[in-house]
Amino acid sequence: MGLIGRFKRVMAQLSREMAETWAEHGLNAASFDVLATLRRSGPPYALSPSDLIASTMVTSGTMTNRIDQLEKAGLVVRKQSDEDRRSFLISLTDEGFRVIDEAVTAHVETQARLVSGLSEEDREKLDALLKVFLAGFETK
Known part of the structure; x- marks a missing residue:
């Protein structure tokens, strides 16, 4: 039981630290996820809502809410697709690009x-052990 308790404590601490890092940039886990996904997509930093849903694995209603909040904050815009006038793309604004670049840098530093x-050797050992541990859940 001690092992699981330590996992919970570590996860709680990691979650707190990451939330604080994102909050410094006006973000939370959900907004960071969407903006980082758009940033990773490369120029022109735009994806369809369907692509965002597939990448972030949330429901369409959840994604619509996230997009609405980010659009209200001026970090993304909805643009009509040039290829299909019936659909639209979600694009980073200049401000959204600036915010996510700063947030990603802070995220990596955190x-x-x-x-x-942990030493490099201990990190590698822990990573290997966690991969084995997680694989046990994926086979169920």
Whole structure:
């Protein structure tokens, strides 16, 4: 039971630290996820709502809510698709691009800080053990 308790404590701490990092940029986990997905898509940093849903694995209603919030904040815009006038794309605004670039940099720095207490060898061992542990859940 101690092992699972430690997992819970580690996860709670990691979640808190990441939430604080995103909050410094006016984001939460959901908004970071959408903006980072758009950023990773490359120029022109635009995807259809269906592509965003597939990438983030949320329902269409959840994605619509996320897009609405990000659009209200001026971080994304809905643009009619040039290829299909019946559909639209979600694009990063210049401000959205700036915010997600800064947030990703901070995200990576926070992740590095969170594991800095482990040697490279210990990180590799922990990573290998966690892969084995997770694989046990994926076979069920």
